[in-house]
Amino acid sequence: MFKAAKQSRIFQDVVEQIQETIIAGKLKPGEILPSERELKEMLQVSRGTLREALRVLEQKGLIEIKLGVGGGAVVQDVSYDQINESLALLIRYQKVSLRHLSEFRVGVEGRVSALAAERATPADVFRLKSLLEQAHQFAEKGSDFQKEFVEVDKQIHLALAEITENPVYISLHHTVHDNIDHYYEAFLVMKQREMEENYTDLGSIIDAVERKDVDGARQLAEAHVLRFNHYMENREK
Amino acid sequence: MFKAAKQSRIFQDVVEQIQETIIAGKLKPGEILPSERELKEMLQVSRGTLREALRVLEQKGLIEIKLGVGGGAVVQDVSYDQINESLALLIRYQKVSLRHLSEFRVGVEGRVSALAAERATPADVFRLKSLLEQAHQFAEKGSDFQKEFVEVDKQIHLALAEITENPVYISLHHTVHDNIDHYYEAFLVMKQREMEENYTDLGSIIDAVERKDVDGARQLAEAHVLRFNHYMENREK
DNA sequence: TTCAAAAGAATGGTTAAACCATTACAATTT
DNA sequence: AAATTGTAATGGTTTAACCATTCTTTTGAA
Incomplete structure (x- = not known):
């Protein structure tokens, strides 16, 4: 009747939150997400968990991650x-x-x-x-x-x-x-x-x-x- | 003339190694990869880095990760x-x-x-x-x-x-x-x-x-x- | 003897703190 | 003005510990 409530995978929840924010248009292509250290505070997760979520979003093509100062997760436009x-x-x-x-x-x-x-x-x-x-x-x-x-x-x-x-x-x-x-x-x-x-x-x-x-x-x-x-x-x- | 030698992303190298092994048919659908703790020794990386690589492979649909004893990364057949x-x-x-x-x-x-x-x-x-x-x-x-x-x-x-x-x-x-x-x-x-x-x-x-x-x-x-x-x-x- | 409950062990999931490598930008020197 | 150097912020990586889930084994009661 019911399915498992939660796969106990916090990073998936993080993925969904960020993905929905992007799809809803609250984050537009070219914009940069807060730094990992800020995001982990906002989302109340560890940096490792956050990074797994970012890796998934990167693989989906929703973000691209740039190094160095001013770097971070840049929102991408969807493509083929x-x-x-x-x-x-x-x-x-x-x-x-x-x-x-x-x-x-x-x-x-x-x-x-x-x-x-x-x-x-x-x-x-x-x-x-x-x-x-x-x-x-x-x-x-x-x-x-x-x-x-x-x-x-x-x-x-x-x-x-x-x-x-x-x-x-x-x-x-x-x-x-x-x-x-x-x-x-x-x-x-x-x-x-x-x-x-x-x-x-x-x-x-x-x-x-x-x-x-x-x-x-x-x-x-x-x-x-x-x-x-x-x-x-x-x-x- | 030359391109960047290394994106300094170790997890990508791990992704490629495992992906090539799967595509080459050395790992068949249904088989289970070694545990994270074994893999990190084999690949000489930290568990966090390994997990980022596994997350990418999971997102690509090449593996599915199961919990508990006897769990681990199960190789998937490719699909649509x-x-x-x-x-x-x-x-x-x-x-x-x-x-x-x-x-x-x-x-x-x-x-x-x-x-x-x-x-x-x-x-x-x-x-x-x-x-x-x-x-x-x-x-x-x-x-x-x-x-x-x-x-x-x-x-x-x-x-x-x-x-x-x-x-x-x-x-x-x-x-x-x-x-x-x-x-x-x-x-x-x-x-x-x-x-x-x-x-x-x-x-x-x-x-x-x-x-x-x-x-x-x-x-x-x-x-x-x-x-x-x-x-x-x-x-x- | 049977079988259900409890304990144990192996696995992935998460956390924390520290350090490294890369990069943009500012300060300094030529 | 241009080149060099320094600085700080960012992602990348490591380590060690603990939690949660799940299968297997053991235990104990009917």
């Missing part, structure tokens, strides 16, 4: 960093492979492009086209500029995610790429022809977005990411 | 729990709203159903149909059984995710629902007619999966989740 780290752990545990993540990316990019086609304003299309022009230039310069080309490719996908105005997709873009780029850098090799193929892909997607062709944007984006994945798989052999 | 917690934090920070999450779910369920249509074996279809039959029975019994109906609905979506054999989708199913069900329980009210509509939806999706109608499965699943979302939005007013 923690989700990234958790996902990276899953990958390192080999519960998730590159193939799984790439396949997931196909679906996400397809959906993002479809939503972008629904919602893009003329200003959004303009921004996409100027990124596309950059991609064009790197593609023309050949495989010495592969790194730059891939970077612009990434920015275009991020721009599409931003057009959806859904933070889930924006965070996810960062999360997926933080965990997938490592492989790209190690294994991906594109010749000029492949870069130009990709440039054409991107142009078609952006065209579809401009025409508000929801279904076309989705299919083109899926095919584009699939092609990217195939480059990778061929290089892994 | 940490990702869930990070996402829940983003939601509490109001960086992500229910609307954002629901919209994301539309895309995910669509893609999952499409992949399931590609990959479902006859055994998979059989399992889906038996879950569907359960849904049918709860739908017939009326709104007293809404909770049970929603539960079966959830199991069907999970089954579809499992058919993809992609752990990203399986984890994501749990992550999304852990963060969305709370709203369902608070705001979702379905009359018998709405339950039957949903039952019909689910039947159509499973039909499409059986026919390997990839595009149909996607569209039906998207529409199904959208309808679910609309029930919610209407109740929030």
